[in-house]
Amino acid sequence: EPEVTQTPSHQVTQMGQEVILRCVPISNHLYFYWYRQILGQKVEFLVSFYNNEISEKSEIFDDQFSVERPDGSNFTLKIRSTKLEDSAMYFCASRDRSSGGNEQFFGPGTRLTVL
Amino acid sequence: AQSVTQPDIHITVSEGASLELRCNYSYGATPYLFWYVQSPGQGLQLLLKYFSGDTLVQGIKGFEAEFKRSQSSFNLRKPSVHWSDAAEYFCAVGRDRAGTALIFGKGTTLSVSS
Numbered sequence: 001e002p003e004v005t006q007t008p009s010h011q012v013t014q015m016g017q018e019v020i021l022r023c024v025p026i027s028n029h030l031y032f033y034w035y036r037q038i039l040g041q042k043v044e045f046l047v048s049f050y051n052n053e054i055s056e057k058s059e060i061f062d063d064q065f066s067v068e069r070p071d072g073s074n075f076t077l078k079i080r081s082t083k084l085e086d087s088a089m090y091f092c093a094s095r096d097r098s099s100g101g102n103e104q105f106f107g108p109g110t111r112l113t114v115l
Numbered sequence: 116a117q118s119v120t121q122p123d124i125h126i127t128v129s130e131g132a133s134l135e136l137r138c139n140y141s142y143g144a145t146p147y148l149f150w151y152v153q154s155p156g157q158g159l160q161l162l163l164k165y166f167s168g169d170t171l172v173q174g175i176k177g178f179e180a181e182f183k184r185s186q187s188s189f190n191l192r193k194p195s196v197h198w199s200d201a202a203e204y205f206c207a208v209g210r211d212r213a214g215t216a217l218i219f220g221k222g223t224t225l226s227v228s229s
Contacts, residue, residue: 035217035219041221042221043205045217045218103161104161108156
């Protein structure tokens with residue numbers, strides 16, 4: 001069964017460093033998403049991406065964040081200058097246009113630890 | 116604004132007993148409702164979804180959920196819990212059928228005792 005994959009599973013970085021989190025969505029999907037979950041808190045929406053542009057973003061998704069689909073398979077989230085409060089689990093999700101009612105398929109997550 | 120509340124942070128159920136996980140949502144129109152499960156080290160797996168029609172929906176792994184508009188609830192149930200059901204369960208709401216963001220509750224951790 002096709003699935004969303006994410007790499008790395010765990011990333012440790014120093015405050016102020018740039019990180020890139022990688023996702024490979026399901027191959028025929030057209031909508032892509034990033035969510036995050038700070039330990040003990042809700043899963044929060046960051047950004048959605050369709051047709052090579054951002055279609056929606058939350059207030060969390062400020063200028064420090066960017067997303068890119070550099071080729072036909074990868075979808076990346078970049079944090080330019082990480083802060084301690086960026087430590088969280090980051091989930092990628094994708095959706096097929098034809099899937100009924102916004103069903104999103106999630107990857108296993110990348111745990112980001114900022115020291 | 117949309118919101119989702121899962122009142123129970125942690126629930127322990129005996130194996131073979133029935134389960135009900137509560138979810139309340141706040142949204143003006145008819146919501147699109149989901150239950151996801153997350154096992155340790157795994158992604159979020161969709162258990163079931165509600166868009167319209169029959170208010171009792173069946174999902175995978177023997178789970179079902181009932182949409183009650185009058186109570187703004189979408190509670191998840193299972194008649195007989197198995198030890199493998201121990202996981203974290205998330206209720207989520209979407210605005211529409213399009214590719215918009217899902218709003219999640221904080222989750223309920225289910226432990227199963229033998």
